[in-house]
Amino acid sequence: MTDEPFDELLRSEHRRGSRRPPTGRVSMAMVASRAGVSGQTVSRVVNASPRVDPATRARVEQAMAELGYRPHPAARALRTGRSQTLGLVATTLATVGNSRMLQATAEAAERRGYALMVVTAVGDIAEAFARLQDQGVDGAVVLNEASALTRAADLPDGLRLVVVDAPAAHGFTAVSSDHAGGAAEATRHLLALGHDTVHHVAGPGDSFAASERERGWREALQDAGAPVPELVRGDWSADSGHAAAASLADATAVFSANDQMALGLIRALTEQGRRVPQEVSVIGFDDVPDAANYQPPLTTIRQDFTALAEAAVTALTADGGAARTPERVVIATRLVDRSSTR
Structure with a gap:
């Protein structure tokens, strides 16, 4: 074994062409x-300047990879005026939809080299936006129920915004699942199985997603010439789905606006001695990870949360964050047929 001091050994290895420096940034x-x-x-390559020929750019990028070079975030922000940080606003992260959107958005941001800052807003959306602006975020994704609180007057100047599950308004880009289309597909599926009509356990009245799912259910029944029963409203929780069963004594088919309420509904029906699906067919919406393990496995409408997050983050980061014409992006849903309907 060499008697050369360890520090000098590292330096000599670096001089001989080791791929990484011995210490430090x-x-x-x-x-x-x-x-x-x-x-x-090197600075031009880091800042994506077009004033570098391709061969030189490739050589610099190879050197960066060999040495493990990572641009310093604060210095890059000073040079570019961008923090490489996105914000996410939600009223709650307790719902399955919001938690899955948070995960998908964080992953989509990470793939593009962005960090994600999360703030919750309970009533005062302007304060949430102000907190994000104080942190210098490059733009923000506003989730679900928080979208209903968003008003143009609340926005700090210059904050780019994408709203998820909201009507296109105020000049924002809006990204949503095809809630109405998915609900209509669920309703048609139950009618095709021979049910005379389909009851509905709806989500909260102030939710865009819930109102769109209710619209799809109602229009599908009307198009088929089927009776439109009075809906029962829940709050997205399994407990509210359980409570809804008391108002569905005559139902043979129920479309629940989300899987959690469907879970509570199935439990209540079982407690009443009504078999699913032999006596009552139940279909949900979302396709949560455990839906296939419900008893019985739940027929449901699948939302593509990864595609939703990709569309939202792309709208914020495309063209280097330059201003873009607001648009509406609708992501398709699809029926997943399992054992809770017949």
């Missing part, structure tokens, strides 16, 4: 030396 100067270019050229 990799600097632009180190990258420039490895690539045989100027520091200014």
